[in-house]
Amino acid sequence: MYRDTYVGNLDAEAAGTTVTIAGWAARIRDQGGVAFVDLRDASGLVQVVIAPDEVPELVDVARSLKREYCLKIIGDVRARPPGTENLDLPTGAVEVAARTVEVLSTAQPLPFQLDDSIETDEQVRLQYRYLDLRRDRMSRNLKARSRAVAAIHNNLDAAGFMEVETPTLIKSTPEGARDVLVPSRHRQGHFYALPQSPQLFKQLLMVAGVDRYYQIARCYRDEDFRADRQIEFTQLDLEGSFWGQDEVLATIESVVSDAVAAVRGEGLSLPLSQMTYAEAIDRFGSDKPDLRFGMEIADLSDVFAASEFNAFASVVEGGGVVRAINIGESESSRSHLDGIIERAKELGAKGLVWMVVEQDGTIRSPVAKFLESGEMDAIRQALSGELGDVLLLVADEHRRASHVLGQLRLDHGRPDGHDDLSFLWVTDFPVFEVADDGGLAPAHHPFTAPRSVEELRDSPETAVAKAYDLVVNGVELGSGSVRIHDPAVQQEVFDILGIAPEEAHQRFGWFLEALRYGTPPHAGFAFGIDRLVSVLQNEPNIREVMPFPKTQTGFDPLTSSPSPVTEDQLAELGIELRPDAEESLEAHPAG
RNA sequence: GGGGGCGUGGUGAAGCCAGGAGUUCACGCCGGCCUGUCAAGCCGGAGGUCGCGGGUUCAAAUCCCGUCGUCCCCGCCA
Numbered sequence: 001m002y003r004d005t006y007v008g009n010l011d012a013e014a015a016g017t018t019v020t021i022a023g024w025a026a027r028i029r030d031q032g033g034v035a036f037v038d039l040r041d042a043s044g045l046v047q048v049v050i051a052p053d054e055v056p057e058l059v060d061v062a063r064s065l066k067r068e069y070c071l072k073i074i075g076d077v078r079a080r081p082p083g084t085e086n087l088d089l090p091t092g093a094v095e096v097a098a099r100t101v102e103v104l105s106t107a108q109p110l111p112f113q114l115d116d117s118i119e120t121d122e123q124v125r126l127q128y129r130y131l132d133l134r135r136d137r138m139s140r141n142l143k144a145r146s147r148a149v150a151a152i153h154n155n156l157d158a159a160g161f162m163e164v165e166t167p168t169l170i171k172s173t174p175e176g177a178r179d180v181l182v183p184s185r186h187r188q189g190h191f192y193a194l195p196q197s198p199q200l201f202k203q204l205l206m207v208a209g210v211d212r213y214y215q216i217a218r219c220y221r222d223e224d225f226r227a228d229r230q231i232e233f234t235q236l237d238l239e240g241s242f243w244g245q246d247e248v249l250a251t252i253e254s255v256v257s258d259a260v261a262a263v264r265g266e267g268l269s270l271p272l273s274q275m276t277y278a279e280a281i282d283r284f285g286s287d288k289p290d291l292r293f294g295m296e297i298a299d300l301s302d303v304f305a306a307s308e309f310n311a312f313a314s315v316v317e318g319g320g321v322v323r324a325i326n327i328g329e330s331e332s333s334r335s336h337l338d339g340i341i342e343r344a345k346e347l348g349a350k351g352l353v354w355m356v357v358e359q360d361g362t363i364r365s366p367v368a369k370f371l372e373s374g375e376m377d378a379i380r381q382a383l384s385g386e387l388g389d390v391l392l393l394v395a396d397e398h399r400r401a402s403h404v405l406g407q408l409r410l411d412h413g414r415p416d417g418h419d420d421l422s423f424l425w426v427t428d429f430p431v432f433e434v435a436d437d438g439g440l441a442p443a444h445h446p447f448t449a450p451r452s453v454e455e456l457r458d459s460p461e462t463a464v465a466k467a468y469d470l471v472v473n474g475v476e477l478g479s480g481s482v483r484i485h486d487p488a489v490q491q492e493v494f495d496i497l498g499i500a501p502e503e504a505h506q507r508f509g510w511f512l513e514a515l516r517y518g519t520p521p522h523a524g525f526a527f528g529i530d531r532l533v534s535v536l537q538n539e540p541n542i543r544e545v546m547p548f549p550k551t552q553t554g555f556d557p558l559t560s561s562p563s564p565v566t567e568d569q570l571a572e573l574g575i576e577l578r579p580d581a582e583e584s585l586e587a588h589p590a591g
Numbered sequence: 592g593g594g595g596g597c598g599u600g601g602u603g604a605a606g607c608c609a610g611g612a613g614u615u616c617a618c619g620c621c622g623g624c625c626u627g628u629c630a631a632g633c634c635g636g637a638g639g640u641c642g643c644g645g646g647u648u649c650a651a652a653u654c655c656c657g658u659c660g661u662c663c664c665c666g667c668c669a
Contacts, residue, residue: 029628029629029632030628030631031626031631032625034628036628049628080627083627084628086628088629109601110601112601113601117618118603119603120602121602122662176668177668178668196668221668224667226663227664229668346593443669446669551660555660
């Protein structure tokens with residue numbers, strides 16, 4: 001028997017018992033005589049005492065121990081001598097006096113330290129992820145994730161949902177993100193795609209009468225990596241028949257609240273607040289506003305419409321707007337403010353005007369000479385400007401000005417280092433977004449139901465979809481929609497989206513066919529488990545809550561994947577590498 | 592596709608702007624001392640082609656060019 005208890009269970013009540021415990025030597029403090037070993041297992045840490053005057057035969061083994069040796073120890077739990085208790089340790093009231101110490105496995109010196117005293121380069125952590133995961137932080141993240149997922153399963157199972165698996169080798173329907181492709185051996189030149197989501201399959205399950213479906217599904221999108229994006233990630237995917245938006249939101253709220261409670265100990269106050277897409281853009285310059293702080297966007301178009309400052313006045317005259325935020329008391333050196341202007345340009349603004357509120361209520365700014373005192377007053381009032389506040393103004397079309405200010409708002413207002421959770425539904429998304437070339441691009445997948453087909457046909461640029469996002473602390477957790485269940489409507493939507501009938505038939509014909517067999521009205525949602533857990537754990541990126549993530553270029557330093565394959569493997573698939581791929585092989589020698 | 596930060600013994604940092612012997616600090620590692628420590632302490636020691644390649648220079652960790660890796664951001668992510 002390797003153990004009869006976890007070390008985390010050892011408290012004052014366990015004193016007087018004899019236990020068998022097993023784990024790793026997290027730290028060793030050899031006093032020359034008595035030695036202390038902090039033994040860590042999956043439950044926590046306990047101090048083991050090896051005392052030569054009590055058990056002389058343990059002297060040699062005590063001397064031989066190194067960090068991260070894997071040990072089995074039989075010993076007596078006893079209260080620590082008065083004055084030596086460790087209040088920082090949950091098990092700090094007791095210690096285990098060793099009778100026997102068995103080395104189950106030795107360990108080489110570690111490539112990095114497992115305590116949190118030094119922040120190790122992430123590539124090294126990933127290369128030795130199995131050691132990194134022993135660290136308290138990562139161990140806690142894994143546990144939190146497990147608890148959240150368990151809560152989700154419990155909630156949906158109790159609510160009558162059926163867990164159904166869908167294929168991970170599916171038909172490629174190039175749209176949206178790039179597909180991850182898998183070559184077929186039986187049909188050379190043909191490829192499977194890994195699913196970007198189980199979207200169409202879960203809709204087929206609705207046609208199939210499953211009624212309430214869910215799945216914790218792995219999804220794959222081959223786009224550039226970010227702190228909150230990996231090539232593969234995990235979503236809770238769900239769908240229900242004879243359902244509408246209100247029921248979906250209520251279900252998701254209940255699920256998320258249970259997941260939050262499982263990790264944080266306390267659920268959410270329901271229902272969550274809601275805001276339309278239009279309001280979110282207007283007030284916060286984002287479709288995923290972070291409501292943990294204010295700093296709302298104010299509109300100054302009226303002030304500048306008649307002002308002497310022609311650059312702004314002409315923008316307003318041309319149908320644009322002048323919008324602004326107050327980032328509060330901030331460094332107002334020229335170089336710092338120039339940096340903000342650069343950032344604004346990076347975000348797509350033509351320029352940015354800063355203003356600093358002075359002692360006498362006047363405004364210091366490169367454009368101050370164009371402003372009358374009444375105009376300065378109006379600006380200060382609109383932005384509640386106090387002494388020392390820095391105001392940032394952008395003139396552009398409404399959408400772009402809002403977007404730029406929304407980002408600057410995050411740059412300067414986003415809090416860090418506290419535990420607040422600010423959940424928000426964003427509803428009434430538009431069917432189309434205005435692309436950079438001025439054209440319309442679908443904002444969602446083409447199976448999203450419009451609020452009305454007539455509206456979509458008559459004024460597509462303002463048409464609203466029955467689509468909704470869940471946002472927490474400025475992170476888009478997930479999105480969902482009411483789906484189209486009428487094949488005629490689906491056909492028409494394809495048409496309005498600019499997908500020709502032949503094209504629609506070729507890509508989605510199998511799906512359109514399915515809709516013709518008595519499809520129930522249905523709706524659903526999907527949200528990112530990685531993102532949710534990373535927010536709940538206050539982690540800055542989702543890699544910290546994924547056991548084996550990849551680097552920004554999709555590389556896994558632990559296994560050195562992706563890697564070249566043999567000529568034979570390629571030949572079986574009918575694949576030959578192009579010259580530029582051969583060059584890439586030389587540039588990235590196999591690890 | 593683009594912008595920025597970083598790459599220095601096993602780990603983390605300083606040194607780089609302003610070129611002058613691989614210099615420094617913390618942790619770890621190895622050896623010694625130490626019988627109540629808990630990020631133990633004290634003494635001693637080992638360990639580095641300054642990511643790689645090229646250039647400038649009498650001289651390059653330091654300046655320049657390229658390249659690889661990594662992180663953040665813009666674009667992209669129906």
